[in-house]
Structure formats: C-alpha cells, structure tokens
Amino acid sequence: MLESLTLTNFKAFAHQELRLAPFTLLTGLNSSGKSSVLQALALLRQSNESGDLAPIGGSEAGLLLNEELVQLGTGQDVRYEFYDETGPHITLALRGDGSAVQWSAVYEQEADHLKLLPDKERESGAPAQQLPTLFGPGFQYLKADRVSPQVSYPRSHHAVSTRGFLGAQGEHTVNYLRAHQDDPVETSDLLGPAAASATLLGQTEAWMQRLCPGVSLEAADIHGTDTVRLSYRFGHGVDRSNRYRPTNVGFGLTYVLPIVVACLSAEPGTLILLENPEAHLHPQGQTWMAYLASAAAARGAQIIMETHSDHVLNGLRLRVKNGPLKTEQTAVHYFRRNGQTSEVVNPVIGPDGRLSDWPEGFFDEWENSLDQLLD
Structure with a gap:
C-alpha cells in the first residue's frame, strides 16, 4: 500500500506531503489542488508504462507529461510558478510497499518530456518495480469526464x-x-x-x-x-x-x-483513482458510492477519491462508525487556496464517525444557507 505522496514544485504546490490510507478522500474548492494529487500518480504510472522511468538503451529517463492517462502540457504547465527554495526541479516522492522512491525532473519550459536527474543525484530507496501498488497490475484511473x-x-x-x-x-x-x-x-x-x-x-x-x-x-x-x-x-x-x-x-x-x-x-493490493464518482447521481446514490468504495478498500484495494459531495463524505463516516473500515484506514484531506499556493487541512474521522475538525469552507454550505433562511 502507498503510505505517502510528496509533491515539490508541482502545479499548485511548493511543497506538500500527504498521508495515503486504504481509503483517501480528497475534497476542497475548485482549482485547489485535488486533481493534482491524482495526476501526479497517473503521471508516474504512464511514465513507467512507457518505459521512461527506467529506459533501456541510450534514451534518457523522464516524466512523460502527455499520454493515455493524463495530458498535462509542458514543463511550464506543471511546475509551481513560485518554485520552492530548494530549486526549480519538479520532485515527486512516494513511500509505501516497503520502499521510498523519489523522482526529480529538470525543468524545461516547453518540454513535454522532463528529464530525470541521474540516479546518483536523487534519493532513491528502491526501483519503481518495488512499488507494485502503483506500477503493478489492476491499476485503474477514472477521470471526471467519463x-x-x-x-x-x-x-x-x-x-x-x-x-x-x-x-x-x-x-x-x-x-x-x-x-x-x-x-x-x-x-x-x-x-x-x-x-x-x-x-x-x-x-x-x-x-x-x-x-x-x-x-x-x-x-x-x-x-x-x-x-x-x-x-x-x-x-x-x-x-x-x-x-x-x-x-x-x-x-x-x-x-x-x-x-x-x-x-x-479490484483485487487486494491494487490502486483505484476516482474523480467525482458522485457525478449525475441522486444523493442516495452518492452515499452508496462511498459504501461501494469502502467495501473495495476493506477487501484490500487502495482507493484515492476526489469528491465534492458531502453525501460521499458522510457515507465514508458511516462505514467507519459501523464497519468495515477503521479510523486509521482512512485519510481526509481538505484543499484550499492560500495566496498563490495550495494548503491542506487534515480532519480525522473518529471511531464514532465524527470529524475532528470542520475548517472554514469544509462542507459548510448547508449551515451557511440555513443561517440565512432562519435569519
């Protein structure tokens, strides 16, 4: 299972580490960075499938920005505009499956294949083949525009x-x-x-x-x-x-x-990336989508889901309260803009299904509307 993802100088993030759980829920306002998390994982997957992460022969290792899973444009489109103090390189790091692997790509404004720094210049605890959750069989990535x-x-x-x-x-x-x-x-x-x-x-x-x-x-x-x-x-x-x-x-x-x-x-040990599974569904159906994804996670698959639905959130909370998931098997990340960068708040689902924190803007629109209706 993947345990964490760290993004440096990638899209809206100067530097951000995210804990990943069997069921990870990404939520927040539009253009706050949620999709970037899924895109980073898909970018690594498609670069590995094409052979670019570990090329054979004289070709150079790199991140392939435009292929089947994601089409991200050029270096200018994927590098954080006000890059991190560590330098202009774009870095993606993963921990999980007993490994810790980091890829640092050299920034080129117009390139759609960003060259990776040589192995001796980047921290690499294991080759990509030792991350079967991301690079093994059974991987699925379902975009919002299905x-x-x-x-x-x-x-x-x-x-x-x-x-x-x-x-x-x-x-x-x-x-x-x-x-x-x-x-x-x-x-x-x-x-x-x-x-x-x-x-x-x-x-x-x-x-x-x-x-x-x-x-x-x-x-x-x-x-x-x-x-x-x-x-x-x-x-x-x-x-x-x-x-x-x-x-x-x-x-x-x-x-x-x-x-x-x-x-x-989904088989145990496989990774499923889901964008907005609630689209075009009645609220009851949205809750059942959370139940279904929870059942897959309980069987051993890893689910990373982006959603705008409070019904999906509440469905996950109910599955923690009533089983089969435990609080440590879930991670909730709320994304919000802070000036030119994105930041992440991490409410925790307790064993009773209650959340540890309700930051401003986190599924509070109903309460805001209700206050106006009762005023």
Missing part, C-alpha cells in the same frame, strides 16, 4: 484481457464486463438478499439496483464488428421491459458504471 452513453463501445482484447484496464474515461468498461461477467466476485453484506449472484455481472446489477431499483443490464458483442453494446432492462418477470440502449436511459446509470465495475473487480 465516457457518455453511446450506442456502441470499443472492443479491445489488449485493454480488458492483457491490461485489465477500463480506460481513463471508462471507455472499455462495457467490453470488460462482457469478457469478465462470469468472474467470481466477493459478495458484500451491504447488499443483503440482492447479492444472490457472486459473479461480476450479478454484483454489478445488484449495486446498480441501489441506484435504480429493478434495473438489469447486458454487455454483448455486435456481430461482425469490433464493438460491443450495452443495454438495460427494468422490472421482473412478466413486467420486465424491452431492452433500452444507454442513450435512451438516464445519464447517471452509464456514467457511474465504470466506478461500480472498477470497485467490484
């Missing part, structure tokens, strides 16, 4: 079978579900009788029914093409509806499907 409801979705054996990857926008989710629908999945006591089937498809339907009662789904090939289709039905037995394509069903169902599949298919 794929919208479509008539068909791409079919890629390499993505879903070789890599087990849903796509940064969830574009491979339907094909992954088609290929792995009969895979066994540990059932959750949260679902009660709804968890009748222990397959990926059965569990996916059970969780989706928490969002839309009576819904079922099918992921199948489109004959003669390299695409797959998703369809929904509603009701049971003789009252069961015809099949509907995603474009004729509420936006939220398809938008949340990658989140559900990612959490259900």
